[in-house]
Amino acid sequence: MPEETVIRKKTALSGIQPSGNLTLGNYLGALSNFSEFTSEYNCYYCVVDLHSITVRQIPAELRRRTYEVLALYISCGLDPEKCTLFVQSHVHEHAELSWMLSCFTMFGELSRMTQFKDKSAKHADNINAGLFTYPVLMASDILLYQADVVPIGQDQKQHLELARDIAERFNGVFSPTFTVPEPYIPKIGANIMSLAEPTKKMSKSDANENAVIRILDTRDVIIKKFRRAVTDSDTCVRYADGKDGIKNLMTIYSCFTGKSYDEIEREFDGRGYGDFKSAVGEVCADGLQPVKERFDKLMADKPYLESVMRDGAEKASRAAGKTVSKVKRKLGFVTL
Numbered sequence: 001m002p003e004e005t006v007i008r009k010k011t012a013l014s015g016i017q018p019s020g021n022l023t024l025g026n027y028l029g030a031l032s033n034f035s036e037f038t039s040e041y042n043c044y045y046c047v048v049d050l051h052s053i054t055v056r057q058i059p060a061e062l063r064r065r066t067y068e069v070l071a072l073y074i075s076c077g078l079d080p081e082k083c084t085l086f087v088q089s090h091v092h093e094h095a096e097l098s099w100m101l102s103c104f105t106m107f108g109e110l111s112r113m114t115q116f117k118d119k120s121a122k123h124a125d126n127i128n129a130g131l132f133t134y135p136v137l138m139a140s141d142i143l144l145y146q147a148d149v150v151p152i153g154q155d156q157k158q159h160l161e162l163a164r165d166i167a168e169r170f171n172g173v174f175s176p177t178f179t180v181p182e183p184y185i186p187k188i189g190a191n192i193m194s195l196a197e198p199t200k201k202m203s204k205s206d207a208n209e210n211a212v213i214r215i216l217d218t219r220d221v222i223i224k225k226f227r228r229a230v231t232d233s234d235t236c237v238r239y240a241d242g243k244d245g246i247k248n249l250m251t252i253y254s255c256f257t258g259k260s261y262d263e264i265e266r267e268f269d270g271r272g273y274g275d276f277k278s279a280v281g282e283v284c285a286d287g288l289q290p291v292k293e294r295f296d297k298l299m300a301d302k303p304y305l306e307s308v309m310r311d312g313a314e315k316a317s318r319a320a321g322k323t324v325s326k327v328k329r330k331l332g333f334v335t336l
């Protein structure tokens with residue numbers, strides 16, 4: 001008889017900060033890919049509220065957005081029965097492991113993080129220690145659950161690489177303790193750009209509302225924002241260097257329609273930018289419509305969202321507790 005082999009189900013994990021109203025970048029780069037993993041992986045998706053306070057937040061807004069991000073997870077197809085949806089601050093092991101791993105992370109490594117450099121330039125009056133050690137907390141989120149794969153957008157790749165380095169370092173000093181995670185970065189949509197300055201990433205915190213499509217924007221607003229999108233002085237829809245605005249719109253169109261850049265170029269051959277921008281607005285508004293409808297229903301049922309948070313925290317704590325105990329034992333802490 002063949003020897004029985006136990007195959008461990010792989011784990012996927014990701015998180016989104018409730019630090020602003022989520023954007024089309026968050027949706028295409030991360031959120032819309034989360035559900036792909038639910039049938040074959042153990043999935044953990046968290047609302048990373050601890051990360052959010054590295055930048056000043058208005059408490060009532062942070063609270064509201066925490067519910068909203070959870071509701072968006074479910075609206076985007078994540079079934080709380082099939083995956084663990086939870087709020088980071090409900091599982092104390094995140095902060096605990098973060099301290100321990102910060103002793104395995106070098107000052108130089110953290111200084112090289114581009115997000116730290118960008119954010120400290122943007123928030124020069126509040127360059128706090130949390131902003132600096134932010135990637136260690138992110139590594140803890142990932143390593144606590146022994147994640148094999150982490151679906152993220154392009155801007156989080158450097159943080160994921162650091163998480164891998166920390167895991168390898170710890171495993172090397174002691175013995176294999178952490179799974180070394182792989183990023184999952186979508187081929188198309190991993191780097192959605194601002195509609196106003198298409199060389200800059202579309203960001204939740206952009207002060208210019210016209211630069212950003214919010215997942216929860218109304219249909220009219222979405223269409224209007226795309227009509228105003230910055231393009232170039234050419235008139236031809238082509239995926240080519242120097243045409244950052246058009247490339248970004250083609251990427252968005254491709255994500256919603258599944259069409260290749262060649263197909264899009266052919267479809268809009270001889271038609272102006274106006275036509276193209278309207279078409280992008282339409283497919284985006286159509287694509288987000290069902291998400292919004294489910295979201296509105298969920299937000300009207302706070303007790304349900306709280307029950308999801310409670311169950312999620314319980315399941316996540318069980319897995320996180322195991323890893324923290326293992327780490328403490330390896331470090332030499334006395335356990336009673």
Ligand code: TYM
Pocket residue numbers: 013014015016017018024025026027028029030031048051137138141142150151152153154155156159189190191192193201202203
């Ligand atoms: P956050 O909250 O900034 O963004 C959430 C996810 O959205 C992706 N994203 C984008 N993708 C494409 N184009 C864009 N313009 C765009 N903007 C954002 C991000 O890459 C991310 O995947 N540090 C993380 C949150 C985090 C996390 C984790 C992620 C905390 N712990 C553990 C994965 C695993 C962040 O600030 O994401």
